[in-house]
Amino acid sequence: MIILFLLPAGILILLVFGVPLIRYSWLSMHAASVVTGLDNIPNGGANWIRLLNDMRFWKDAWQTVRFASFSVSLEVFLAILIALLLHQKWKGRGILRSISLLPWALPTTVMALGWRWIFNTPYGPIEKIINFMGLNPLNILSNPKLTWLSTVLGDVWKTTPFLALILLAGLQTIPDDLYEAFRLEGGKPFQAFLKISLPLLKPYLFLGVIFRLAQAFGVFDLIQVMTGGGPAGSTESLALYAYLNAMRFLDFGYSATIMLASFILLVCACALSWVLIYQSKNIYRVYNS
Amino acid sequence: MKIKNKYRLIFTLCILTLSSVQPIYSSFIDNSTKINILMPAPFADSTKDLIDQFNKENKGDINIKVIRGPRETESVSDLAISSLLLGNSPFDILMIDITWLPKYAAAGWLAPMDRYISKRDWDSLAVGAKLGNSYKQNLYRWPMTSDMGLLFWRKDLMENPPTTPIELIRIAKNLVEEGKVSYGYVWQGRQYEGLSCVFLEVINGFGGEWINESSEVKLSSKESIQAVSWLKNLIETGITPRAVTNFSENEALQAFKSGEAALMRNWPYAWAELQKESSIVKGKIGVSTMVAVEGEQPTSTLGSWGLSILSSSKNKEVAYEVISYLTSLNSQKELFVNYGYTPTNSQIFNDKKLREAFPVLVELQKALEQTKPRPEIPLYAQVSDVLQRQLSEVFTNDKNIKEAMLKAERNTNQILLSAGESK
Structure with a gap:
């Protein structure tokens, strides 16, 4: 009986996720590009061999992992602080709660264009300040060592509110009695955070991190508008590379292969974050015994 | 309550019937051939007067509709390619950049235009404007404006x-x-x-x-x-x-x-x-x-934008008529004088009056003679x-x-x- 009830949702999920996944897997085993006149010709896994030998793929994979891990960890840290602040009872909290969501509500392309001008050399405000202080220009958007950090900053600014919102919802589910009892037993506020808030927030934290990781792994619009993947390809993400292959190079077989490979990487990253969030204690125990 | 519901039902039915009849009705009286052109936003704006004039002159016969694409070159290509990949593209004519041509032609999206072009048409083009319109000996594009570094x-x-x-x-x-x-x-x-x-x-x-x-x-x-x-x-x-x-x-x-x-x-x-x-x-x-x-x-x-007919278009002959209007001597003059678009027709470069009024034309002609296309491969x-x-x-x-x-x-x-x- 229960299967019957799950059927509609099951079919929907299959249609939305299953079909594209199967189609991509099929496509990744074919040569399908402008060279083949857009016909699909089976090529026995040549796309995958090409992927394994493609240094640009590995470089982009590393850059995507770097972008995702830096931005998501920074966001988690900031979101916890913001959620705690917005959870306290104080005047004006309601307004601040609404305002804090604004960056998240802005379209990514608009704010990416904004960042591009903020970081612009020599006309952007940041370079103007640096110039005013008498320092050499940083050339943020044309320095491969710095540019990726500016994209992380753009992402953190935009998506921290989303994570903060999820964590705030989590905080509100924790009954006040727990904190009261803890205080009566002589616990300090910071200890209360470590012993009560954080453990009880875990499901929310996990959910938020999974959401954010999935988004960060597929980052496209922010990078496309801010840097276009440059300078020297130092900010190119896997999604951007897959897009270039499909839309610019008209090589759909290889583009599908890149997308699938980045999907596999994402699953690994999600599994890793599950281990970090839920199993950290067990690991610690096993390691110390 | 019941009566109210009944009225509501009748009202809804009326609206539905009317809305389904309306398109049939309008297509019944307007049997002009519709030509859809996808252009980057700046071109859509600058050709507006020319197109309005054409539609007025050919009322009832041909109706051009310009779809205003994005501003940035590559975004226009993304839009065009998405529609072409899904099949049944709504466009008859695409305004394409010189570097897209071999790719689009190899993918089979463009219709050859050789049979529409006479030797006289071809000879009217300035030297640089002749480049970059063909792929494998077939002409796929007629240049509208030259562009060069x-x-x-x-x-x-x-x-x-x-x-x-x-x-x-x-x-x-x-x-x-x-x-x-x-x-x-x-x-x-x-x-x-x-x-x-x-x-x-x-x-x-x-x-x-x-x-x-x-x-x-x-x-x-x-x-x-x-x-x-x-x-x-x-x-x-x-x-x-x-x-x-x-x-x-x-x-x-x-x-x-x-x-x-x-x-x-x-x-x-x-x-x-x-x-x-x-x-x-x-x-x-x-x-x-x-x-x-x-x-x-x-x-x-060599930069240059031109107009291509899509192989999926059902009105290729009419589409060519539109292209020849938009690239005519008059249209080019208008676009050059009002918007600074570099012409492709050599007559304009040699027009004495224009050369006096716009001395830059001399330099543009010189540059156009020294243009080089980027590698022409898919x-x-x-x-x-x-x-x-x-x-x-x-x-x-x-x-x-x-x-x-x-x-x-x-x-x-x-x-x-x-x-x-x-x-």
Whole structure:
């Protein structure tokens, strides 16, 4: 009986996720590009061999992992602080709660264009300040060592509110009695955070991190508008590379292969974050015994 | 309550019937042929008057509808490609950039146009405008406006524009050292298509080639290394700001327009922008071609937009009629006078009155005669991408020039090999 009830949702999920996944897997085993006149010709896994030998793929994979891990960890840290602040009872909290969501509500392309001008050399405000202080220009958007950090900053600014919102919802589910009892037993506020808030927030934290990781792994619009993947390809993400292959190079077989490979990487990253969030204690125990 | 519901039902039914009848009704009285054209936003705006006029004159017969695409070149391509991939594209005519043509033609999206074009039509084109419209001996595009790389120079700062790379460095360096400008020379150094256009002009100016006629990649040649070194040297000596590595056309124009730069490489559209009231350098600008070492011809990278008929269009004959109207002598004149679009018809360049009223026409004609198209292959986007990445590595990451160009050459060869274009 229960299967019957799950059927509609099951079919929907299959249609939305299953079909594209199967189609991509099929496509990744074919040569399908402008060279083949857009016909699909089976090529026995040549796309995958090409992927394994493609240094640009590995470089982009590393850059995507770097972008995702830096931005998501920074966001988690900031979101916890913001959620705690917005959870306290104080005047004006309601307004601040609404305002804090604004960056998240802005379209990514608009704010990416904004960042591009903020970081612009020599006309952007940041370079103007640096110039005013008498320092050499940083050339943020044309320095491969710095540019990726500016994209992380753009992402953190935009998506921290989303994570903060999820964590705030989590905080509100924790009954006040727990904190009261803890205080009566002589616990300090910071200890209360470590012993009560954080453990009880875990499901929310996990959910938020999974959401954010999935988004960060597929980052496209922010990078496309801010840097276009440059300078020297130092900010190119896997999604951007897959897009270039499909839309610019008209090589759909290889583009599908890149997308699938980045999907596999994402699953690994999600599994890793599950281990970090839920199993950290067990690991610690096993390691110390 | 019941009665109210009944009325509501009748009302809804009425609306539904009416709305389903309306399209049938309107198509019954309006049996004109509809021609849909996808154009980048600036072109959609500038051709509006011409198209309104056409629709008025051909009321009941032909109706042109322009779909206003995005502003940025590559975004227009994305939109067009998405619609073409899904099949049943709503467009009859596409306005396409010169570099898309081989790719679109190889994918089978464009209809050959040879049978519409007479020898007289072909002969009316200016020299540079004839290039880049064909793929495998078939004509797939009729040019609407020429576009080529130009060197803009400040008449108030120098007597004559530089003609050789050494001269450019000398003039620009002096002006920077004298404090007359902050930057000597600005160009497009961001990792994008514009960088390939800049490089093509420089490598040709040094007597080298990107990919030669027999499909050999020449990126690691002596001339190519000299060209890259020259560009890098501009950045290192401060003649060009380091920020140029994130400049596209707009940023370069911004620097030049505000009087901060003595020389700029850009496209003809910049000329019209520099004549506006907001431009500090209005009336102080000269136009010339890119520098070349002695004994070599200067080169302008050919840009140019044209109109192509989609193979899926059901009204190809009518579509051609529309194209010939939009590219007619009158239309070109209007677009040049009002919007500064470089014509493709040689008659306009030789029109005495126009030459007097717009002296820039002389320089434009000269540049158009020296244009060179980028490699005309379906895999151009990959080949250009490889070059952009390596050049960007040299300019921003201090990668060894020889190493970078060897890598670019190797990767380009691989791409050509995979497409069976290499020998």
